[in-house]
Amino acid sequence: MLNRLTDSLDFQAQALSLRSERQRLIASNIANADTPGYVAREMNFAQALKEATGAGQPAAKLTASAPGHIPVGTGSSGGSFSTLMYASPSQTNLDRNTVDMDRERASFADNTVKYEATLRFIGANVKTTLSAITGQ
Amino acid sequence: MSMMNIFNVSGSAASAQSQRLNVVASNLANADTVAGPDGQAYKARQVTFQTELMGANRNDPTAAGVKVSTISEDQTAGRRVHDPKHPSADADGYVTYSNVNAVEEMVNMISASRSYQNNIEVMNTAKSLLLKTLQLGS
Numbered sequence: 001m002l003n004r005l006t007d008s009l010d011f012q013a014q015a016l017s018l019r020s021e022r023q024r025l026i027a028s029n030i031a032n033a034d035t036p037g038y039v040a041r042e043m044n045f046a047q048a049l050k051e052a053t054g055a056g057q058p059a060a061k062l063t064a065s066a067p068g069h070i071p072v073g074t075g076s077s078g079g080s081f082s083t084l085m086y087a088s089p090s091q092t093n094l095d096r097n098t099v100d101m102d103r104e105r106a107s108f109a110d111n112t113v114k115y116e117a118t119l120r121f122i123g124a125n126v127k128t129t130l131s132a133i134t135g136q
Numbered sequence: 137m138s139m140m141n142i143f144n145v146s147g148s149a150a151s152a153q154s155q156r157l158n159v160v161a162s163n164l165a166n167a168d169t170v171a172g173p174d175g176q177a178y179k180a181r182q183v184t185f186q187t188e189l190m191g192a193n194r195n196d197p198t199a200a201g202v203k204v205s206t207i208s209e210d211q212t213a214g215r216r217v218h219d220p221k222h223p224s225a226d227a228d229g230y231v232t233y234s235n236v237n238a239v240e241e242m243v244n245m246i247s248a249s250r251s252y253q254n255n256i257e258v259m260n261t262a263k264s265l266l267l268k269t270l271q272l273g274s
């Protein structure tokens with residue numbers, strides 16, 4: 001019974017944690033806008049959310065099968081990096097840096113708004129549950 | 137709290153950009169210096185950035201900060217001007233100035249200041265998002 005109350009909250013919590021991870025990813029891209037040779041990363045959000053909520057098949061994962069293999073890292077929220085992709089550069093750069101500042105700024109603003117939206121969803125969900133509990 | 141790392145990432149970038157701005161300032165300040173008694177004029181300096189992973193997990197590519205890896209000196213020859221009356225003129229009457237290109241330095245300065253502003257804005261946004269998260273449920 002309580003499961004059903006908190007199921008939608010769980011989903012939004014996963015989405016919020018992924019949003020904050022994407023925010024950090026875009027912040028890293030913006031921070032490295034002048035670093036020679038830096039390759040911009042982008043997150044496949046739909047795939048990441050599917051994996052985090054267990055709704056979809058996880059993408060092909062790397063496994064360390066021999067002692068010499070580099071261990072496969074996992075994100076701070078437990079998600080894997082398999083949803084991270086390399087952003088394709090729209091213009092080539094002399095120092096092989098592929099950060100497109102316009103796109104990163106747009107993604108950053110987009111992610112900010114969607115993070116706030118998720119926050120409001122959670123807030124409204126809590127409020128609904130509370131008013132159902134108090135019954136007034 | 138993965139968003140707390142944004143302050144580390146953007147903070148490292150802002151500090152690297154301010155170091156770049158510092159180097160530009162010393163280059164511009166020395167744009168007109170002449171060779172000293174050792175015959176060596178000031179050489180323009182330039183910073184090189186390098187990515188530094190700074191997440192709790194060292195392999196985490198989503199927390200990529202910046203650090204200044206090297207400060208290199210421009211080895212091109214300095215500007216030589218024929219001015220026999222100058223106290224620092226050599227035997228042929230030439231004075232060697234520093235090899236700073238003021239136009240290049242101004243462009244560098246604008247680029248550094250814009251990147252700095254970008255990172256500050258990222259930090260401001262992250263801060264307001266975190267504050268809103270703290271108010272969740274109230």
